[in-house]
Amino acid sequence: MLDRAPAGTSAKDELVRRVRFRGAGFVPASSRFGGWIALALVIAIWQAAGSTGLVNPLFLPAPSAIARAIYQLAISGALWQHLSASLLRIGVGWLLGTAAGVAVGFAIGLSRLARSVGITFISALFPIPKIALLPLLILWLGIGEEPKIATIALGVFFSTAISVYSGVDAVPRNLIRMAQSFNVPFATIVRKVVWPGALPAILAGFRITSSVALLLVVSAEMIGAQYGIGAFVLQAGNLMQTDQLLAGVVILSVFGLMVGRVINWLETRLLHWR
Amino acid sequence: MDLIANHITHRFADLAVLDDVSFTVSAGEVVAIVGPSGCGKSTLLSILGGLLLPTSGAPELRGAPPADSLNPLTFVFQDFALLPWANVEENVEFPLLHTQVSAAQRRALVDDALRRTGLTDFRKAYPKQLSGGMRQRVGISRALAVRPAILLMDEPLSALDSQTRELLMEDFVRLLADGGMGAVYVTHNLEEAARLADRIVVLSRRPGRIREVVSVPMTRAERGEIAAREKLLALQNQIWSLIRNEAIDAEREVQHA
Numbered sequence: 445m446l447d448r449a450p451a452g453t454s455a456k457d458e459l460v461r462r463v464r465f466r467g468a469g470f471v472p473a474s475s476r477f478g479g480w481i482a483l484a485l486v487i488a489i490w491q492a493a494g495s496t497g498l499v500n501p502l503f504l505p506a507p508s509a510i511a512r513a514i515y516q517l518a519i520s521g522a523l524w525q526h527l528s529a530s531l532l533r534i535g536v537g538w539l540l541g542t543a544a545g546v547a548v549g550f551a552i553g554l555s556r557l558a559r560s561v562g563i564t565f566i567s568a569l570f571p572i573p574k575i576a577l578l579p580l581l582i583l584w585l586g587i588g589e590e591p592k593i594a595t596i597a598l599g600v601f602f603s604t605a606i607s608v609y610s611g612v613d614a615v616p617r618n619l620i621r622m623a624q625s626f627n628v629p630f631a632t633i634v635r636k637v638v639w640p641g642a643l644p645a646i647l648a649g650f651r652i653t654s655s656v657a658l659l660l661v662v663s664a665e666m667i668g669a670q671y672g673i674g675a676f677v678l679q680a681g682n683l684m685q686t687d688q689l690l691a692g693v694v695i696l697s698v699f700g701l702m703v704g705r706v707i708n709w710l711e712t713r714l715l716h717w718r
Numbered sequence: 719m720d721l722i723a724n725h726i727t728h729r730f731a732d733l734a735v736l737d738d739v740s741f742t743v744s745a746g747e748v749v750a751i752v753g754p755s756g757c758g759k760s761t762l763l764s765i766l767g768g769l770l771l772p773t774s775g776a777p778e779l780r781g782a783p784p785a786d787s788l789n790p791l792t793f794v795f796q797d798f799a800l801l802p803w804a805n806v807e808e809n810v811e812f813p814l815l816h817t818q819v820s821a822a823q824r825r826a827l828v829d830d831a832l833r834r835t836g837l838t839d840f841r842k843a844y845p846k847q848l849s850g851g852m853r854q855r856v857g858i859s860r861a862l863a864v865r866p867a868i869l870l871m872d873e874p875l876s877a878l879d880s881q882t883r884e885l886l887m888e889d890f891v892r893l894l895a896d897g898g899m900g901a902v903y904v905t906h907n908l909e910e911a912a913r914l915a916d917r918i919v920v921l922s923r924r925p926g927r928i929r930e931v932v933s934v935p936m937t938r939a940e941r942g943e944i945a946a947r948e949k950l951l952a953l954q955n956q957i958w959s960l961i962r963n964e965a966i967d968a969e970r971e972v973q974h975a
Binding site: 715 | 767768791792793799803804813816844846
């Protein structure tokens with residue numbers, strides 16, 4: 445008799461109403477093609493504004509003019525000349541900074557002495573804008589590639605060290621206790637428990653350091669370089685060649701996107717267990 | 719091999735947790751440790767297993783472990799402590815990687831442990847793909863792979879639902895009968911203690927002292943029979959009457975903390 449109506453009322457007389465859906469808790473979701481459609485729309489509006497003369501091309505060239513500038517750069521060989529110089533600086537600087545940052549981050553994460561010394565130095569030096577050290581590095585290392593690479597390496601080093609020791613700290617202690625309860629040696633615990641446990645934070649750090657490297661290479665090249673995307677952008681700006689300037693910016697953006705894709709791929713491969 | 723708690727006392731800074739706890743777990747014996755919340759049960763187990771240094775006293779081993787034992791004192795953890803990036807097989811193999819056993823022996827040990835826990839068909843699954851009960855089976859399988867003399871089990875069923883708990887308890891009964899292993903079984907669940915233990919060490923409220931040691935006068939096989947239920951219930955009531963008032967005090971203390 446569970447469907448019996450309350451005493452004194454007739455079930456037939458009651459109005460039946462559907463319970464209103466009140467929400468599922470702000471679940472974050474994005475449409476698959478929404479971003480691309482929005483991007484295409486912005487470019488189309490931008491192009492229309494340029495083609496109809498609504499916007500002065502000296503201040504904002506149309507996307508087609510930027511595409512033409514990139515094409516001309518590519519066929520003249522200048523694109524590769526500038527891009528290869530930047531890639532070399534970023535590659536070497538990022539690798540050096542990352543190697544040192546991973547080593548120091550692990551030392552801080554695993555050793556009490558290294559933690560007390562390392563965190564003090566990192567806290568003191570991390571907030572310094574690394575580009576401010578470029579003149580000093582030029583004084584120390586000369587005017588070649590070394591100071592630019594060292595600037596990038598320094599910028600990458602601090603962010604990497606912080607993300608690595610944060611990652612090591614975040615490794616669940618119960619997993620380390622489990623390994624110790626089986627008498628697993630320290631080196632094996634680091635290799636089989638701490639390293640994979642810290643990897644999500646390390647890869648997240650790579651995402652940040654790749655942007656830091658890009659930022660620093662452009663800044664360093666604007667201060668003192670003949671070749672490189674940063675030098676090219678600065679030179680184009682000085683000559684009011686805004687289509688060339690924006691071509692350089694687009695190339696930087698594409699490079700950043702490609703690095704992001706590589707990190708996505710690495711995360712998919714290495715963190716499939718999440 | 720016997721495991722001896724020899725006058726173990728422990729403090730965390732100003733907080734006295736354990737006070738002069740002594741008992742012996744003989745070879746093949748299962749000893750449950752029960753007591754009110756916060757009485758130091760898990761702390762005592764960590765000390766017995768060498769994961770925590772006591773303030774005074776010591777855990778001791780008497781006699782040699784079985785010749786094939788690769789890790790005589792082996793933990794089974796409440797939260798399973800599985801490597802999330804390793805599949806079932808790799809998790810079970812993990813404690814064997816640093817030992818001297820050959821790759822072929824290692825495979826055989828892993829296969830045997832997976833078979834005994836019914837995980838053979840799940841060997842390639844990752845922890846996130848498994849239910850809580852299956853994850854704990856992986857934890858048990860990993861413990862069995864190293865041929866322990868004494869299992870140190872820290873509330874191994876408390877994170878599981880009641881049906882899974884019942885099924886795993888049956889597994890424990892079977893594994894303890896098969897393997898000739900001893901065990902120290904920390905639990906707040908008196909039914910688990912009465913069902914699995916040969917003796918039950920009842921600890922007092924913090925600082926934990928041994929209040930009473932209760933023997934269970936039945937074999938584990940007998941305890942599964944319907945006729946034994948009344949006796950087991952009486953035993954649980956006897957232990958509950960020992961700790962009830964202190965459990966109430968402990969709960970109020972936690973709420974006021």
